[in-house]
Amino acid sequence: MAYALEVRGVSLRFGGVRALTDVSFGVNEGELFSIIGPNGAGKTSIVNCVSGRYTPTEGQLFYQGRDITGLKPNARAALGIGRTFQNLALFHHMTVLDNIMVGRHHLLKNNFITGSLYWLTGARREELEHRRKVEEIIDFLDLQSVRKATAGTLSYGLRKRVELARAMALEPKLILLDEPMAGMNFEEKEDMARYIVDLNEEYGMTVMMIEHDMGVVMDISHRVTVLDFGRKIAEGLPADVLDDPHVRKAYLGEEDEVLDALDDTNPVAEATA
Numbered sequence: 001m002a003y004a005l006e007v008r009g010v011s012l013r014f015g016g017v018r019a020l021t022d023v024s025f026g027v028n029e030g031e032l033f034s035i036i037g038p039n040g041a042g043k044t045s046i047v048n049c050v051s052g053r054y055t056p057t058e059g060q061l062f063y064q065g066r067d068i069t070g071l072k073p074n075a076r077a078a079l080g081i082g083r084t085f086q087n088l089a090l091f092h093h094m095t096v097l098d099n100i101m102v103g104r105h106h107l108l109k110n111n112f113i114t115g116s117l118y119w120l121t122g123a124r125r126e127e128l129e130h131r132r133k134v135e136e137i138i139d140f141l142d143l144q145s146v147r148k149a150t151a152g153t154l155s156y157g158l159r160k161r162v163e164l165a166r167a168m169a170l171e172p173k174l175i176l177l178d179e180p181m182a183g184m185n186f187e188e189k190e191d192m193a194r195y196i197v198d199l200n201e202e203y204g205m206t207v208m209m210i211e212h213d214m215g216v217v218m219d220i221s222h223r224v225t226v227l228d229f230g231r232k233i234a235e236g237l238p239a240d241v242l243d244d245p246h247v248r249k250a251y252l253g254e255e256d257e258v259l260d261a262l263d264d265t266n267p268v269a270e271a272t273a
């Protein structure tokens, strides 16, 4: 069976900088797949190649068996590839509700805000259906108490959650999460880990996640790929990847984090078990 996503021999250069060199991997349907690697390893570059923000210098990308290498980001979103951003990309002056609604714009058939035939056409029915979906996501991510709040006034952890809600609003089949826990405190990370597991298991979304927190990655991922200096150096089950000497070498400067992830007493690991 074809992979949900296949990255085949992808290289990416920015002038003299080789961000990615001949990277290949496949993400299975329904998998929670993570990409890790030290700073500058090429993780965000991979997400940008998959979402269509960057075009690989070489190689191809397949989504459900279809070559998407030449497709624009909008066309990929329309096929069911959603994403979150490492640096939040919310509309700070808009409410949480409206920010999430924006995530559905690919699915809008009618412009129900300006449509003069609003009450006569299916526009109102369509709007109600969109609102129902958005409310479902708000419930799922426990955002009820802030649904009318302006996004810019929320804590960082909540804003990251709204960002996830907006990506979910597209109803993607494949969701790309770029450091969903960056800058979060322990409780926020614990919550986010739970939501990611649930959106994978309950909503059936295939997940490709980039995350620095090794404890969380190793705890919730089905498989992990490791990049270093733009090349894939390891791939496999979390436990096998942690045992890989190449991975340990790549993370030499951050050895404690890797060792923490191996530690059974890791509190995030326990909380999400």
Ligand SMILES: Nc1ncnc2c1ncn2[C@@H]1O[C@H](COP(=O)(O)OP(=O)(O)OP(=O)(O)O)[C@@H](O)[C@H]1O
Pocket (backbone or CB within 6 Å): 014, 017, 018, 019, 037, 038, 039, 040, 041, 042, 043, 044, 045, 046
């Ligand atoms: N738009 C760009 N222009 C020039 N160089 C870039 C650009 N984007 C990424 N790079 C370079 O490509 C390499 C990989 O960067 P990338 O951001 O993909 O790594 P990363 O693993 O996501 O890093 P981090 O963990 O720090 O976010 C780095 O050397 C980076 O400086």
